[in-house]
Amino acid sequence: MSEGPVLILGARSDIGMAVAHTYAALGHPIQLAARNAQDLEKAKTDLEIRHQVSVTLHEFDVVDLDSHDGFVETLPASPEIVVCAVGLLGQQENDEQDANAAVLVMRSNFEGPANILGALANRFERRGSGTLVGISSVAGERGRATNYIYGSAKAGFTAFLSGLRNRMAKKGVHVVTVLPGFVDTKMTQELDLPEKLTAQPSEVADAIERAVRKKKNIVYVKPIWAIVMFVIKAIPEAIFKRMRI
Secondary structure (H helix, E strand, O other): OOOOOEEEEOOOOHHHHHHHHHHHHOOOOEEEEEOOHHHHHHHHHHHHHHHOOOEEEEEOOOOOHHHHHHHHHOOOOOOOEEEEOOOOOOOHHHHHHOHHHHHHHHHHHHHHHHHHHHHHHHHHHHHOOOEEEEEOOHHHOOOOOOOHHHHHHHHHHHHHHHHHHHHHOOOOOEEEEEEOOEEOOHHHOOOOOOHHHEEOHHHHHHHHHHHHHOOOOEEEOOOHHHHHHHHHHHOOHHHHOOOOO
C-alpha cells in the first residue's frame, strides 16, 4: 500500500525541510507549502531525485487567514499527515516597543497556525483519519522577560493543540505537540546556544516521525527539556520575577 501525502507548512524552514526528507525517505509524497513557494523548486527537485517521490509546491501565507480555506481546497490530494513548522522568533526588545512587530510574532506563532490546523482538522474529522503535528516551544511553558511575546504566542498554540487533541481523540485524528527547545537553525544563528540543550533539525524531524508512528501526544525533542522546564515552572513567583533567565 502506498504511503499517504505529507503536507509541510513552513517548508522553507530548516525543520520543515528536514521533515520533508525524513518522510520522503519513507516513500511519502510531499507537499511543500510556504510563501514564495516557487523559490523551493531546487528543493523539490532534490527531494524527487533523492527519494523518488512526488513533490508539489503550494503558495501559503500563515498570517493571511482568509486564504486558508482556499489553500486547503487547492491541494492535489488530502494529506495523511500535516506538520506545521511555521514560526517567527522576532526580537523581544524591538517587539516590546513596536506593536506591529509584536502582532506579527503572535499571529505567526499562534493565530495563523491555529487557524490552518483548525481548518484541516475539520476535514480530517469528516474523513475520520489523519495526523496533525504542531511545532510549539518550551518558551510557552512559562513567560520570561527575555522572550515573553514569542513565548506567549507559543503558549497559546500549545493550549490550542491540547484542546484540539482532546476534541479529536474519538474522531480518528491524532494531534501531536512538539516542544523542541533550542534548535540549530537559520532562525537562531545569532544566538549563543548551549550545545547539550540544542537539537539539530534532523533530530526534530526524527522525533516527529516517531511521535506520529507511536501515537505520542507531547514530545520534548531532547528529554532534558522536560526536567529544565519542570524546574523553571516550580520556581515561586516572588523569586521568579526577580530573575532573568
